[in-house]
Amino acid sequence: MAECLLRAGSVNKRFGGLQALSDVQIQIERNQIYGLIGPNGAGKTTFFNVLTGLLKPDSGRFELCGLPYWPSDAHRVAKAGIARTFQNIRLFPDMTALENVMVGRHVRTHANALDAVLRTRRARTEESAIRSAARQLIDEIGIGRYAGHLARTLPYGDQRRLEIARALATEPKLLALDEPAAGMNATEKAGLRELLVTIRAKGVTILLIEHDVKLVMGLCDCVTVLDYGKVISVGTPIQVQRDPDVIEAYLGRPHAALVRQEMR
Amino acid sequence: MDTLVQQVINGLVLGSLYALIALGYTMVYGVLNLINFAHGDVLMVGALAALSAIGLLHGLWPGLPGWALLILGMAAAIPVCVSLSLVIERIAYRPLRNAPRLAPLITAIGVSLLIETLAMLVWGRNYLTFPQLLPEAPIHIGNATISVTKIVVIVLAAVIMGSLLWLVQSTRLGRAMRATAENPRVASLMGVNPDSVIAMTFAIGAGLAAVAGVMIEATYQVAHFYMGFIPGLKAFTAAVLGGIGNIAGAMVGGILLGLIEALGAGYIGQLTNGIFGSNYQDVFAFIVLCTVLILRPSGLLGERVADRA
């Protein structure tokens, strides 16, 4: 029986005159690769920002592994076990790739200022461990050769991988990826697909926003579709693909009408 | 009650001065997101230039009446301030327009230091006396007194601010300034040259500072190479208080700050049983500054800064 990893319900967010999210709910099970799709402006990134604590919702219930949480602070959410990447890649540009991933280890380590200044044994051990864990992650993700390069000098696809590596360094329960395939060519996307499957195999649950329908179909176990801030469909990729409401949202009423006719 | 009226008058005088200076800060911040640290020093240079000009003119034509000297002094100060301000913008700020935010601020601090040093070289370190140009006799309003100079300050400031509001709302230049303040890139697509608009913004602010500088030395009878710093800082407080980037805000903020300071200094002795006296006057402005920035950084009338996202 797959247990629930993340549950969110009744999530509302208003920006002035715009209701960005209306009563959005989501339920992700452990070890799933879950997709969040929808036309541009549907509220996907807003929902992401709410889930990860970067944006305060007007209302909502949130539960991670059965424990309720209120997404008040991004760093608390990260500590609880949700790590994310960004739509517009937010690496630390003037730090090396290795250092970027080492920052990811921050939340699971403890050395403080005093430890740093006194170079206690504990601090030195921890620092070594951080470095080797980061090195390992970078190698596993496949960008080991860029370890000492400044993050902003990496090729685009590798920057995205680096961001994922950094997020993984926080030992998340849920890895939330905001359009990880954006700007990638077919080969890179195939590589990403492989990577995500490997990550899932290691026990990390994945939530991703994606526009590439083919990628989503081939990868996700379950999908939620948003349109104008509302959930319009939930199900397996195949179910969702055939849902007339989803077709209407993406392609317009005439196409949806066709499908509805077919279904009768 | 007498003290109240007197303090209100003092507050209006102070406030008018702050408002004039604050406009310079607020307009530049509106278009550049930059605190023009050197603005107070531009004021100082104008004041000292006016003093020198007045001294010169008086030496050449001793018969000139006081009010004429005052006007001529201002007429001398304005071009000096405007050119100084444009030079600073061109040399120190324009190259850094796309640099990370702290760079222009640090440069502005350096520029301020340089101007103060140069002023020290030209005019010396000592306090200089400004002559009494307008009639001295105090005018009585009830039990409070006011001098002609102070009336001139209030009236002149009001006229200038009114004109500026008209300029910004109703003229082509004003529209261009508002557009550039909102979104310089889009404004340039509409045919507005952001460089000239920014230069005009600096020029207008500098002109206002020149007038303020001359009025300050006329009111307090003294001029000094460091005289721009504190008024500059307080005027910035006023600009933030009213809402940075917001022209009406700078005016409101200036008057309000002047009143707060005057009333505070006037009553602090009574309020604290003599523990804190009026020598803590400057602290009021700083406390207002810190309070506003911490509690309501967008100011009373809301800020209007360029969208630089």
Place this chain on the structure above:
Amino acid sequence: MSDPAASERANPPGSASGRPPSQVYAATAAVGLALIALPWLLGPFGSAWVRGLCFAALYVMLALGLNIVVGFAGLLDLGYIAFYAVGAYTYALLASPHLTEHFPALAHAFPAGLHVSIWLALPIGASLAAAFGILLGAPVLKLRGDYLAIVTLGFGEIIRIFLNNLNAPLNFTNGPSGITLIDPVRIGSVDLAHPGSVLGFRPSSLVLYYYLLVSMALLAMLVCIRLQDSRLGRAWMAIREDEVAAKAMGINVRNVKLLAFSLGATFGGVAGGLFAAFQGFVSPESFSLMESIVVLSMVVLGGLGHVPGVVLGAVMLAMLPEALRHTVVPLQEAIFGRVLIDAEVLRMLLYGLATVGIMLYRPRGLWPAPEHGVRRALARNGAPGPAVAQSGSRDG
């Protein structure tokens, strides 16, 4: 490889720059010897030089402290000198006749006068400065860069005004006259103001203070370098690079910024206490906005965030005015018959030009952090360093 000893072997000191450790040790030893010999070499030219070096050491500490705030964490503090003032006045009040003279209750409690040892007063002053740092930092750290700068400037001025005016009704700070007759430093039985004979030598008081202050400055450098290369240092850098991403990676940005603020304040407090002991008197004049700007220009000139650069900037901007005073002033006398630009003006001119010039032409400072690159990473892992070509483009 989580064995720290093995890691030390693989990453010996100096490997960051790709140089063999023996070279680093030799360079360190050379610098050390030079520092020890310096006062004896400069002494014959006048005690003003050694005095200048003492102040340079104090400025180094201040610059390093401000560097933590501005360089590591990216927070522009324009009121930094207030922490210097807190440290200075704390020691001044604890080790001078002022409090016992003006508060009979205290005179009664301490009939022999208040003579708290500097080794006790320094931690007290430092803690007090750190507390002020947290008090100041807590409400303002969420402000954006330029607002933070102005608020801190305001705080600095508020402190100065209070120092200038807290002499009535109760005389805490003695107002503009400041506090005098502050006890000098005592190390064991040696009174640094009147040393007498030490280890067979008869050093002057200045020379002894020089060694003390330079040692403290070196200690400060060590602390900074260790902070920089640690988990905390990385967190500061991450915040400086992208605050939102740092937050998303679990860094408690607020607390980490606060830590930078209070650590920087601590440096200021320690330097302040030493300053009060060295100079023997303190007055509000020494803690003006100008001094905050001076320290900022040192950090900026040297290389924001780079410890050796900051030290260089501090030494340069502390010593250059002295050098100018001894050269340009007499030069003007010789050429013009009088001094057109006196030493004080020269000093201000220098700071202004340094700040503006650096920001326009070399914003990373005179000695910025060395480039990251393949060379560095490989050297860290034991591979031959200098032989490997450096890849990865880099703009200026």
